[in-house]
Amino acid sequence: MLAGAARPRMPASAARSRLVEPLSGETRLMLRAAQLYYRLNLTQDQVGERLGVSRFKVGRLLDRALRESAVRIEIVHPAxxxxxxxxxxxxxxxxxxxxxxxxxxxxxxxxxxxxxxxxxxxxxxxxxxxxxxxxxxxxxxxxxxxxxxxxxxxxxxxxxxxxxxxxxxxxxxxxxxxxxxxxxxxxxxxxxxxxxxxxxxxxxxxxxxxxxxxxxxxxxxxxxxxxxxxxxxxxxxxxxxxxxxxxxxxxxxxxxxxxxxxxxxxxxxxxxxxxxxxxxxxxxxxxxxxxxxxxxxxxxxxxxxxxxxxxxxxxxxxxxxxxxxxxxxxxxxxxxxxx
Amino acid sequence: MLAGAARPRMPASAARSRLVEPLSGETRLMLRAAQLYYRLNLTQDQVGERLGVSRFKVGRLLDRALRESAVRIEIVHPAxxxxxxxxxxxxxxxxxxxxxxxxxxxxxxxxxxxxxxxxxxxxxxxxxxxxxxxxxxxxxxxxxxxxxxxxxxxxxxxxxxxxxxxxxxxxxxxxxxxxxxxxxxxxxxxxxxxxxxxxxxxxxxxxxxxxxxxxxxxxxxxxxxxxxxxxxxxxxxxxxxxxxxxxxxxxxxxxxxxxxxxxxxxxxxxxxxxxxxxxxxxxxxxxxxxxxxxxxxxxxxxxxxxxxxxxxxxxxxxxxxxxxxxxxxxxxxxxxxxx
DNA sequence: CGCGAGCATGCTCAAATGTGCAGTCCAGTG
DNA sequence: CACTGGACTGCACATTTGAGCATGCTCGCG
CATH class of the missing domain: 3.40.50.1360 (Rossmann fold)
Known part of the structure; x- marks a missing residue:
């Protein structure tokens, strides 16, 4: 058997999938960066190393996370x-x-x-x-x-x-x-x-x-x-x-x-x-x-x-x-x- | 009339006040620093200038705020x-x-x-x-x-x-x-x-x-x-x-x-x-x-x-x-x- | 009163971070 | 197919921040 056969009958769901965005890789990356940076207190450099991106990109991801308020900094002291x-x-x-x-x-x-x-x-x-x-x-x-x-x-x-x-x-x-x-x-x-x-x-x-x-x-x-x-x-x-x-x-x-x-x-x-x-x-x-x-x-x-x-x-x-x-x-x- | 008279009769509340700490000036300062730094995005230097303290002190105040979780950093993105x-x-x-x-x-x-x-x-x-x-x-x-x-x-x-x-x-x-x-x-x-x-x-x-x-x-x-x-x-x-x-x-x-x-x-x-x-x-x-x-x-x-x-x-x-x-x-x- | 522990302060220096810029890639267009 | 505009990347450099340290101050104790 060989490749290249006519496109087989496939479930209709393939078309549907465009509507429900499965969470873009970029966003995933942003959240991972945020977790590593804010929760684990790694430096942007270390985060970059773990995620396989440059520290500049990490900085920009964190920046975006803040701007899009994926990360919220709240002052919770009762006073x-x-x-x-x-x-x-x-x-x-x-x-x-x-x-x-x-x-x-x-x-x-x-x-x-x-x-x-x-x-x-x-x-x-x-x-x-x-x-x-x-x-x-x-x-x-x-x-x-x-x-x-x-x-x-x-x-x-x-x-x-x-x-x-x-x-x-x-x-x-x-x-x-x-x-x-x-x-x-x-x-x-x-x-x-x-x-x-x-x-x-x-x-x-x-x-x-x-x-x-x-x-x-x-x-x-x-x-x-x-x-x-x-x-x-x-x-x-x-x-x-x-x-x-x-x-x-x-x-x-x-x-x-x-x-x-x-x-x-x-x-x-x-x-x-x-x-x-x-x-x-x-x-x-x-x-x-x-x-x-x-x-x-x-x-x-x-x-x-x-x-x-x-x-x-x-x-x-x-x-x-x-x-x-x-x-x-x-x-x-x-x-x-x-x- | 002159000063230095015997301590006059005063309300009993003076003693009570030791119990209910009225919020120390240091804490107040810490919160003000946190507001200026995190909300207004000033640099620690600028915060120090406004608050009349050195940038080192501001850094320490912010550090304390974080350690005492007076400031909470939360990742709120649904994903x-x-x-x-x-x-x-x-x-x-x-x-x-x-x-x-x-x-x-x-x-x-x-x-x-x-x-x-x-x-x-x-x-x-x-x-x-x-x-x-x-x-x-x-x-x-x-x-x-x-x-x-x-x-x-x-x-x-x-x-x-x-x-x-x-x-x-x-x-x-x-x-x-x-x-x-x-x-x-x-x-x-x-x-x-x-x-x-x-x-x-x-x-x-x-x-x-x-x-x-x-x-x-x-x-x-x-x-x-x-x-x-x-x-x-x-x-x-x-x-x-x-x-x-x-x-x-x-x-x-x-x-x-x-x-x-x-x-x-x-x-x-x-x-x-x-x-x-x-x-x-x-x-x-x-x-x-x-x-x-x-x-x-x-x-x-x-x-x-x-x-x-x-x-x-x-x-x-x-x-x-x-x-x-x-x-x-x-x-x-x-x-x-x-x- | 002198002494020293504990603590807060400000300093220097190094690390971490932000910024502007130039190069690169790619989609859309004439 | 060349071109162009925009988004993205990494870099050099400036700014900002953190760490360790010496100093000075207070306060309790002898």
């Missing part, structure tokens, strides 16, 4: 998302930096609030230390700032003076504990301290001006102005606000602020979603550093934590008075989603 | 698994190579069987061509080999002769079509062909010997022995076997084989799970190249596809008569799981 949020915040708002912390949920809403404040404050204290601020540092008060103070480690800064940025004295049952905050900032650093002996908000603009001009308050205010660094937290508007608890704001003021679109306060100054002063009449009765002056500082660290703090965080960013933001993941996400 | 199976088969059985094809499931068991055979046969034809066999090529017969033949492309080899490896003539209603296979192998390559004019299995060892010594069969058998390359498929034992359909095996033989632990056949020779001849008495009645001689060849390509072919594939590997295995994913997995 990666936080770092991403930090970078996005920094970019989007032109910040000098951002710290976003992860807050494990406890199940209880109240516990979450406490935990968030605690973790964020801790991070703020650590970050603050890493920034090595010098000269005078201005600080605000509030529950968050109290936590920040509690987390400061001795010797965290070489700053020479700690200055209270806004009024805080109170006769109410719920004191502001602003002096504790300032004292701890001073005690942990060896810096001198300067308190602001005045309420946060007084009854009339006239009294405000009189107090601010009196040396007892005026000198601190001048120091607050001169400080190149400021650390502050932000408050939300609502019946649970420290300003209400401390007796500065009554129901009337609250209602007016709500109507004016206030979302919270920075150094006792209530601002709207867009970052403007919500109620100028109230602002003129507020004692402490104005926001324009806060904005002018070299380094400002804004600390904000807890559910519902998104709007005031965003407002603060819009005011432009935050150079470094320290917050929790939920707030960071909210801000980026609503910016 | 990656196949390549992995190929490598594993090659390693585990010391093969010269393996081709594993992916068979999309159709839902119907029968269609799957056909599709698997078709795809595997196609892959075998392509791979065979890439191996560029020369001289004489021995071939077996069967449904799978028929498909392989159908997929051969003209000019696929420069071989000079195609030789049938084992007997196949049949008077039954279901012919073996062995001549079609050999003819197509020849027609697509321009090689001469040599058929084996004898049944696969005859009634007595005496007749087998007589036939093998007669020039009509003997010359082909000698050529089969001399060929340096062989291509063959494997059959399963069971009522649907081609040997039954072609009338070589009766119910008695089938039962005896089953009892002897046969799992299938290679060139008409039935073997056990472990790779031994299942029924020597039957083997002495089988016409064609013995397995020892198949094993001695330079290049042998075994093609096996379809559900339930795992045991015979494994047996063939254990016999050591397969240098290159071409099969489907299911069979490859089965073999590796049961080896």
């Amino acid at each position: 990666a998302r936080l770092v991403e949020l930090e970078d996005e915040l920094t970019d989007r708002f032109g910040l000098g930096g951002a710290v976003v912390v992860d807050v494990a949920s406890t199940g209880s809403e109240q516990d979450d609030e406490l935990l968030a404040r605690e973790r964020v404050a801790g991070a703020a204290a650590v970050h603050l230390a890493s920034l090595q601020p010098t000269g005078a540092i201005g600080v605000s008060w509030g529950r968050t700032m109290l936590e920040v103070a509690a987390h400061l480690r001795p010797g965290w800064t070489a700053a020479t003076e700690i200055v209270q940025l806004n009024g805080a004295t109170s006769q109410s049952a719920r004191p502001t504990r602003a002096h504790e905050i300032v004292e701890r900032f001073g005690a942990t650093s060896g810096a001198a301290i300067r308190l602001m002996a005045a309420p946060a908000i007084v009854g009339t603009p006239g009294l405000r001006d009189a107090l601010e001009q009196d040396p007892s308050v005026g000198e601190t205010l001048a120091a607050a102005r001169a400080a190149q660094t400021a650390v502050f937290s932000m408050g939300v508007l609502g019946p649970e606000s420290v300003h209400v608890a401390s007796g500065y704001l009554g129901a009337t003021d609250l209602a007016a602020l709500g109507e004016a679109g206030a979302v919270g306060d920075i150094l006792g100054r209530f601002v709207t979603r867009a970052g403007g002063i919500a109620l100028p009449s109230l602002d003129r009765r507020t004692i402490g550093l104005p926001l324009e002056e806060l904005r002018a500082k070299t380094l400002t660290v804004g600390v904000v934590a807890g559910a519902g703090r998104g709007p005031i965080a965003l407002a603060a960013l819009r005011v432009g008075c935050v150079r470094v933001l320290v917050t929790d993941e939920a707030t960071a996400s909210w801000v980026l989603d609503h910016a | 990656a698994r196949l390549v992995e199976l190929e490598d594993e088969l090659t390693d585990r059985f010391g093969l010269g190579g393996a081709v594993v094809v992916d068979v999309a499931s159709t839902g119907s068991e029968q269609d799957d069987e056909l599709l698997a055979r078709e795809r595997v046969a196609g892959a075998a034809a392509v791979h065979l061509a890439s191996l560029q066999p020369t001289g004489a090529i021995g071939v077996s017969w069967g449904r799978t080999m028929l498909e392989v033949a159908a997929h051969l492309r003209p000019g696929w080899t420069a071989a000079t002769e195609i030789v049938q490896l084992n007997g196949a003539t049949s008077q039954s209603a279901r012919p073996t079509r062995a001549h079609e296979i050999v003819e197509r192998f020849g027609a697509t390559s321009g090689a001469a062909i040599r058929l084996m004019a004898a049944p696969a299995i005859v009634g007595t060892p005496g007749l087998r010997d007589a036939l093998e010594q007669d020039p009509s069969v003997g010359e082909t058998l000698a050529a089969a022995r001399a060929a340096q390359t062989a291509v063959f498929s494997m059959g399963v034992l069971g009522p649907e076997s081609v040997h039954v359909a072609s009338g070589y095996l009766g119910a008695t033989d089938l039962a005896a084989l089953g009892e002897a632990g046969a799992v299938g056949d290679i060139l008409g020779r039935f073997v056990t799970r472990a790779g031994g001849i299942a029924l020597p008495s039957l083997d002495r009645r089988t016409i064609g190249l013995p397995l020892e001689e198949l094993r001695a060849k330079t290049l042998t390509v075994g093609v096996v596809a379809g559900a339930g072919r795992g045991p015979i594939a494994l047996a063939a590997l254990r016999v050591g008569c397969v240098r290159v295995l071409v099969t489907d994913e299911a069979t490859a997995s089965w073999v590796l799981d049961h080896a």
Whole structure:
């Protein structure tokens, strides 16, 4: 028998086979290269040797694998998302930096609030230390700032003076504990301290001006102005606000602020979603550093934590008075989603 | 007021903070480096510049990220698994190579069987061509080999002769079509062909010997022995076997084989799970190249596809008569799981 | 207070990798 | 059949990365 007979009857499947590509040899090679290179950590040279191709070809195969995403490089660390949020915040708002912390949920809403404040404050204290601020540092008060103070480690800064940025004295049952905050900032650093002996908000603009001009308050205010660094937290508007608890704001003021679109306060100054002063009449009765002056500082660290703090965080960013933001993941996400 | 006052009363949370590590700055840095390096494709130098650290440190951070698997490199191509199976088969059985094809499931068991055979046969034809066999090529017969033949492309080899490896003539209603296979192998390559004019299995060892010594069969058998390359498929034992359909095996033989632990056949020779001849008495009645001689060849390509072919594939590997295995994913997995 | 172990840092040098370029092959075309 | 454009290959060279090593720093211990 000889070759060359007429083509014999063959199954129809021969034609079909063109449709289902059986995986090209080139792709096979690419995957083998990827396995050897990424899994076994061989060099491209070694891969080439095993596969019988030049190292250049291996390089090109790996390149293709990456471009066609046959190989995926993923950052799987649980904290990666936080770092991403930090970078996005920094970019989007032109910040000098951002710290976003992860807050494990406890199940209880109240516990979450406490935990968030605690973790964020801790991070703020650590970050603050890493920034090595010098000269005078201005600080605000509030529950968050109290936590920040509690987390400061001795010797965290070489700053020479700690200055209270806004009024805080109170006769109410719920004191502001602003002096504790300032004292701890001073005690942990060896810096001198300067308190602001005045309420946060007084009854009339006239009294405000009189107090601010009196040396007892005026000198601190001048120091607050001169400080190149400021650390502050932000408050939300609502019946649970420290300003209400401390007796500065009554129901009337609250209602007016709500109507004016206030979302919270920075150094006792209530601002709207867009970052403007919500109620100028109230602002003129507020004692402490104005926001324009806060904005002018070299380094400002804004600390904000807890559910519902998104709007005031965003407002603060819009005011432009935050150079470094320290917050929790939920707030960071909210801000980026609503910016 | 002065600094240095006794440490004020502070919330208990300060102590708690030691427990919940707020994500160390080093880790943060590592993740930022990973993002910049892997996502943005900066060089380590550029990453270092942005992060304010030396390129050495960046390298070490990335190293750590990889070691702590904060970064995962994954090969996601759907065919990656196949390549992995190929490598594993090659390693585990010391093969010269393996081709594993992916068979999309159709839902119907029968269609799957056909599709698997078709795809595997196609892959075998392509791979065979890439191996560029020369001289004489021995071939077996069967449904799978028929498909392989159908997929051969003209000019696929420069071989000079195609030789049938084992007997196949049949008077039954279901012919073996062995001549079609050999003819197509020849027609697509321009090689001469040599058929084996004898049944696969005859009634007595005496007749087998007589036939093998007669020039009509003997010359082909000698050529089969001399060929340096062989291509063959494997059959399963069971009522649907081609040997039954072609009338070589009766119910008695089938039962005896089953009892002897046969799992299938290679060139008409039935073997056990472990790779031994299942029924020597039957083997002495089988016409064609013995397995020892198949094993001695330079290049042998075994093609096996379809559900339930795992045991015979494994047996063939254990016999050591397969240098290159071409099969489907299911069979490859089965073999590796049961080896 | 001095000492040394352990560790992180940055350096030099070599290895590994990417890039631009020139040569080659091949399919399609006039 | 010659030609041409495009894809692919391997090479020389520049860049990037890794490895080993000396230095300096911290921290605990005597």
